[in-house]
Amino acid sequence: MIKRQSFKESLDTVMKNYHNQTTTFPSTWLQKAGMICLTGMLCLACAPTTPPPTANQVTETNGATETNEPTAVETTPESSPPVQVAPATVPTNPPMNRPTTASNAVKDTCKITMAIVSDPNPPTNVRSTPEVRDGNIIGQVQNRTQLSVEGEQNNWFKVRTLGNEPLEGWVSKNVTESGCNQKTQRITIPSNSNSVTIRDRFIGTGSHEYTISAQQGQTITVTANSGPFPFIFAASDVNRQRELSNQGGAPGPISWSSQISTSGDYAIDLESNFRGYEYSFTVELR
Incomplete structure (x- = not known):
């Protein structure tokens, strides 16, 4: 330049x-x-000096517009150590003293362990297999014979007769009288009433355990209509150490009432000796 x-x-x-100049060329x-x-x-002296293109200068190449923009460089941020956030503290309410419900405590159960022969066409055949088939009769028993029930299959009882010479085999359930010897049941009072009556029967030895939920301040009344008066235990007496009515096992009719001091499930139990019996009692809550 x-x-x-x-x-x-x-x-x-x-x-x-x-x-x-003194040349001879024409002056023109x-x-x-x-x-x-x-x-x-x-023109050369006055032409502006072209500066170098800037980062964002726009030029035209073959009719197309190009922008010289800086190339973006993707960078990866440095890894930061994870931040540990302490979990929020959730206040926990203390457990409430609520009565036990049927869903989490007492389930209704029934186990038959004894039966009495009651055949309209005695004597009753005792068979080697639970079916009517030629050649499988191994003995016979008379009505009112008590049988120890050891199992059940297809409406047949696997039994053993009692006595010095026991007989073991299968007897049709249809020619016997039987019931729950070992029984647990929750008592529920209907919503349109304040009382309920329970009736059942023991055939031979057994134990029936009833449970009813009562709230503190309520009054419970148990009346034995027939059979012995049941044994009553408080909700807190899980080992059945103190019978509340002091009349358990006494022949009815007897009635007993008490105000509930502790909310929970109260037990009403009945026991049977070898002979068995029928019973009925009423429970009232107010």
């Missing part, structure tokens, strides 16, 4: 030579040539 001061000196020199051609030269120098 020609410096501006050098260009001026060159221009002065050209002009001086122009006026002092010389004037045109000088003007062309002068114009080219002026």
Whole structure:
């Protein structure tokens, strides 16, 4: 690039030579040539210096517009150690003293362990297999014979007769009288009443355990309508150490009442000796 001061000196020199020249060329051609030269120098001197393209300069290439933008460089942030956040403390309410419900405590159960022969066409056949088939009769028993029930299959009892010479085999359940010897049951009083009556029967030895839920402040009344008075135990007496009525086992009819001091399940139990019996009692809650 020609410096501006050098260009001026060159221009002065050209002009001086122009006026002092003694050539024989026509003056018109010389004037045109000088003007062309002068114009080219002026254009060169006055042309702005093109700066280098900036980062965002827009140029046109073959009719297409291009933008020289800086290339974005994707960087991965440095891994930070995980922040451990302490779990929020949730207040826990203390457990409430609520009466035990049927869903989490007492389930109704029934187990038959004894039966009495009651055949409309005695004597009753005792068979080696639980079916009616020729050749499988191994003995016979009379009505009112008590049988120890050891199993049940397809409406047949696997039994053993009692006595010095026991007989073991199968007897049709349909020709016997039987019931729950071991029984647990929850008592539920209907919503439209404040009392309920329970009736059942023991055949031979057994134990029936009833449970009823009562709230503190309520009054419970148990009345033995027939059979012995049941044994009653408080909700807190899980080992059956203290019978509340002091009348358990006494022959009815007997009635007993008490105010509930502790909410929970109260037990009403009946026991049977070998002979068995029928019973009925009523429970009232107010």
